[in-house]
Amino acid sequence: TCQHSYSFSNEETELFQTGWKNQTIEDEIYSSSILKAFNYTTSDESDTYTYAGEFGTYRGGGYVYEFRGRLSDMKTNLSALHQLDWIDEKTRAVFIQLTLYNPSVQLLMAVTLLAEFLPTGGIYTTARFEPINFYTFTSILQLVCTIFYIFFIIYFIIIEIRLLFKLRLKYFHQFWSIIQLGIIGCSLGSAGVYFWRFQETNRISHLFEQTNGYIYINLQLAVYVNDILTFLLGYCCFFSMIKFVQLFRFNQRVSLFAETLKYCAKELISFSIMFAIVFISFLS
Structure with a gap:
């Protein structure tokens, strides 16, 4: 039989006793970690964020069991959770999150294992x-290359501001002006996200010093910030490569190739539209 799918509106946020019961069972005594596993933990308490899976987007809160202590105790707790049906027919997603560290290369690894129950x-x-x-x-x-790059971006900003005051609205009608704005925008965005990542790094380091590494430190926000920085740097490289093509306009062959593309632009656009329609229909 089909069950209800997960959504933010039907997410369970109540506090339960062991076995998903509302009444306290006095005959059986469980550890605090098992009792906590049946209590809803908000995203602020667990320091987690929304996660997008293949079949749904899941909120940061949930019912959490933290792997901590001796191996024998964890095996006993997992057996008890299995007997208490901690994962039942109403479960829609199970996350296993852990953080690994390789000191030889000073590399952190955020691992997320997800099982989605359809x-x-x-x-x-x-x-x-x-x-x-x-x-x-x-x-x-x-470091020196980064400093030079920042000075170049400042220099380009001054040039583009002068052109903007000179050309006014005609400035936005030029193709290379849009490319230049893309480079400047992605570069400034990368600088802002870098400082954001630096702040997140200090927060994680401070938390690690306070706890001596005895608690799980979630790197989900750091991963998101790092992904945003990677995307911005990728777009910056993309716009820079297009800008680099402009330098070849003095080459006769490249200039001839550009004029050829300009001459057959309408035919290429119409062909690209037809090709995209056929290609997308083939994929679907």
Whole structure:
């Protein structure tokens, strides 16, 4: 039989006793970690964020069991959770999150294992491994290149502002002006996200010093920030490569190739539209 699918509106947030019961069972005594596993934990308490799976987007809160203590105790607790049907027919997603650290290369690894329980009764599993390196500048040369890049961006900003005041609205009608704005925007965005990541790194380091590493430190926000920084740097490289093509306009062959593309632009656009329609219909 089909069960209800997960959504933010029908998510269970109540506090339960062991076995998903509302009444306290006095005959059986369980550890505090098992009792806590049947109590809803908010995203602020667990320091987790919304996660997008293959079949749904899940809120950061939930019912959490933390792997802590001796191996024998964890095996006993897992057996007890299995007997108490901690994962039952109403479960829609099970997350296993852990953080690994390789001191030889100073690399952190955020691991997320997800099992999604479909309304039809199937189970779909996914795994995500996110390596994170908070040490941005590994050499003096890298730091010097970054400083030069910042000065170049400031120089380009001044030039583009002068052109904007000179050309006014005509400035936005030029193709290379849009490319230049893309480079400047992605560069400034990367700088802002970098400082955001630096702040998140300090928060994680401070939390690690306070707890001496005895609690689970969630790197989900750090992974999201690192992904945003990677996307911005990728777009910046993309716009820079297009801008680099402009330097070849003095080459006769490249100039001839550009004029050819300009001459047959309408035919290429119409062909691209037809090709996209056929290609997308083939994929669907």
